Amino acid sequence: MLPFEFLALAISVIMGLAITRLVSGIGLSIRQIRSKKHYWIHSLWIFNILVFLTGLWWGLFKWSTKEDWAFSNFIFLIIYCIIIYLLTDFLVPLKSNSNFDPKKYFLDNRKFFFGILFLTIIMDIVETYLLEMEGLRTVPTLFPFIFIPLSILALGGFLSKNIKINSAIAVLWSILILAYLFNGLISLK
Numbered sequence: 001m002l003p004f005e006f007l008a009l010a011i012s013v014i015m016g017l018a019i020t021r022l023v024s025g026i027g028l029s030i031r032q033i034r035s036k037k038h039y040w041i042h043s044l045w046i047f048n049i050l051v052f053l054t055g056l057w058w059g060l061f062k063w064s065t066k067e068d069w070a071f072s073n074f075i076f077l078i079i080y081c082i083i084i085y086l087l088t089d090f091l092v093p094l095k096s097n098s099n100f101d102p103k104k105y106f107l108d109n110r111k112f113f114f115g116i117l118f119l120t121i122i123m124d125i126v127e128t129y130l131l132e133m134e135g136l137r138t139v140p141t142l143f144p145f146i147f148i149p150l151s152i153l154a155l156g157g158f159l160s161k162n163i164k165i166n167s168a169i170a171v172l173w174s175i176l177i178l179a180y181l182f183n184g185l186i187s188l189k
Contacts, residue, residue, distance in 0.1 A: 021089065021094075039106060049088060128147075
């Protein structure tokens with residue numbers, strides 16, 4: 001087994017658990033619509049993080065061409081994935097019942113969620129520049145123009161309890177992350 005294959009197995013388990021958590025959150029959101037307890041900001045964040053996580057996971061594949069691995073690279077990427085999993089933990093409950101209130105859950109976990117989201121963005125910035133230093137990829141042109149605003153939005157969500165501000169942050173996040181991923185898809189052609 002090559003070093004990246006070994007690492008990819010660990011990454012896939014952790015990221016797979018995170019995606020499972022988000023997909024169960026989508027099911028939860030659909031059930032909430034039927035029970036009239038739906039909170040659109042919570043549902044939008046589930047979507048946002050699913051899209052974000054998919055892009056992050058895809059980006060981790062750039063490490064597959066690295067031949068010489070240091071333990072520090074391995075530890076960094078595992079910690080990065082664990083932080084991503086924790087992000088999903090503060091967004092989607094492990095178990096929910098019929099009394100689950102998505103608005104209360106989101107607002108109760110808002111500081112943890114946005115704090116970990118900010119940390120995830122910082123880890124992604126470090127990981128992106130590590131890839132460049134290792135000669136595995138160049139930093140995409142739009143990267144700083146997207147990830148600096150994303151980090152500001154995460155800090156704004158952490159600092160503000162205002163529902164209107166949190167609504168705007170969720171919508172702006174969607175626009176930025178979809179624009180970045182869409183641009184990446186176009187540049188692959």
